[in-house]
Amino acid sequence: MxxxxxxxxxxxxxxxxxxxxxxxxxxxxxxxxxxxxxxxxxxxxxxxxxxxxxxxxxxxxxxxxxxxxxxxxxxxxxxxxxxxLSPDLVAGLGCRASTAWHVLTGRTASKPGEWLAVHGPGLLVVLGQATSAASGL
CATH class of the missing domain: 3.90.180.10 (Medium-chain alcohol dehydrogenases, catalytic domain)
Structure with missing residues (x-):
């Protein structure tokens, strides 16, 4: 740059x-x-x-x-x-939340009712856990 x-x-x-x-x-x-x-x-x-x-x-x-x-x-x-939600909080959704969603629905092809382990530190993991729980995984 x-x-x-x-x-x-x-x-x-x-x-x-x-x-x-x-x-x-x-x-x-x-x-x-x-x-x-x-x-x-x-x-x-x-x-x-x-x-x-x-x-x-x-x-x-x-x-x-x-x-x-x-x-x-x-x-x-x-x-x-x-x-x-505040604009400051929402701004992170465009990267972190969409990444978690894409991993769960695209890369892993996870389906409701399946077991899934999401572990590690950081907001991406928390969003992965929340997204998987909300989608029935």
């Missing part, structure tokens, strides 16, 4: 502008994933957007979220933010 590069890959906030074709409206509370995908390539269409060769990773491959404003391309890269 060059001097002056803005870091930050986890973020949420209020929409202050949207294109005319966007489904989002001003003042919508949104959260973005840690990778921004095209939504049209074979990887994205198969639900594997994190393997897209040209993915955009805010804070790494482009300017990040430690800024006053962040531009997020394409509607599918945003999700409604849970209303009852």
């Amino acid at each position: 060059k001097p002056g590069h803005i870091l930050g890959k986890e973020y949420s906030g209020e929409l202050v502008d949207a294109g005319t074709r966007s489904r989002w409206r001003l003042a919508d509370q949104v959260i973005a994933p840690f990778t921004l995908a095209c939504g049209e390539c074979p990887c994205c269409l198969a639900g594997e957007s994190t393997t897209w060769v040209d993915q955009v990773i805010p804070g790494f491959t482009t300017q990040g979220a430690f800024a006053e404003y962040v531009s997020v391309p394409r509607d599918h890269n945003l999700t409604p933010s849970p209303v009852r």
Whole structure:
């Protein structure tokens, strides 16, 4: 990274502008994933957007979220933010919670009623435990 590069890959906030074709409206509370995908390539269409060769990773491959404003391309890269949670808490959901969910539902192909061991320190493990319990694992 060059001097002056803005870091930050986890973020949420209020929409202050949207294109005319966007489904989002001003003042919508949104959260973005840690990778921004095209939504049209074979990887994205198969639900594997994190393997897209040209993915955009805010804070790494482009300017990040430690800024006053962040531009997020394409509607599918945003999700409604849970209303009852603070933006600071919600920001971590785009990486940590989605990683835990993807591991449980994609990588392990776990099904309700199966046994699952999730162990170790850290928030990702806690989210994995909570996600597995909420989904019946």
